[in-house]
Amino acid sequence: MGADMPADETPGDRPEGRPPETELSVDPRIEARRKDVHSRRRLRVWIAIGVVAVLLAVVFGISRSSLLDVDEVEVIGAQRTGANQVLEVAGVELGTPLLGLDLSGSRNSIAALPWVDQVRSSRTWGGKVTFDVTERTAVAQVPFDAQIPGEQSWAVVDLQGRVLQVDPIRRQLPVVLFGPVPEPGGWLGGSALPLLEISQALIPLQGEEIGAISWVNGQMIVDLPGVGQVHWGGRDNPRGKAVALATFLARVDLHCYEKVDLSDPDRPALTPIEECS
Incomplete structure (x- = not known):
């Protein structure tokens, strides 16, 4: 007979040699x-x-309080456009919360005005909003189809071909023959750009016998009323070509020449009229 086992312990309750578990007390x-x-x-x-x-x-x-409201809106540099027109399209009302302003949308609306080239905006915690406008520069005028038959109007255009405004009176600007011409705010076609570069170069020569600038048989031509034509050549060195033309107008009787070739302004070529030979 084996030895009796303790009543409070059964086989397998704990491995041999393991001390009985005790509950730890916490202070x-x-x-x-x-x-x-x-x-x-x-x-x-x-x-x-x-x-x-x-x-x-x-x-x-x-x-949302009046402490951060728009108290003043200032427009800088909009001489041609006018501050009132800028304010109208900007849509910034006095009393509008500064933090809720859509200045990006205001700049886009202002930039759509014909004369506007660039626009910057700023705001201060004092409630002042400023729009700083840089305007375009007119370099040419283009005949515009007037709404009233028999009346001639002129579209004023910048170097990029942007139509700035339409006037019934001709300005002191070179004339470029090109079409179609859109309403103000629109753009002339890309082939007008070389002609506008010529026009910009010839602005200092206004008052001389300078006529229209146009494309003729694939060549850029400057008309000299009552004299002949200037064959401009390529788009390179427009200022140098303008200086060469000014020199001819000042020193040479061009009435005896039907053609002035400025393809190379350093070596301009003259084609004489036979009757003057």
């Missing part, structure tokens, strides 16, 4: 400190959340 002071640390940490989190919420509410309230 009440340590437990209390743990709870205190946890409570303080949770309190700090709630305080931080509350502070952020208050700040957001304050910022939102200020942004």
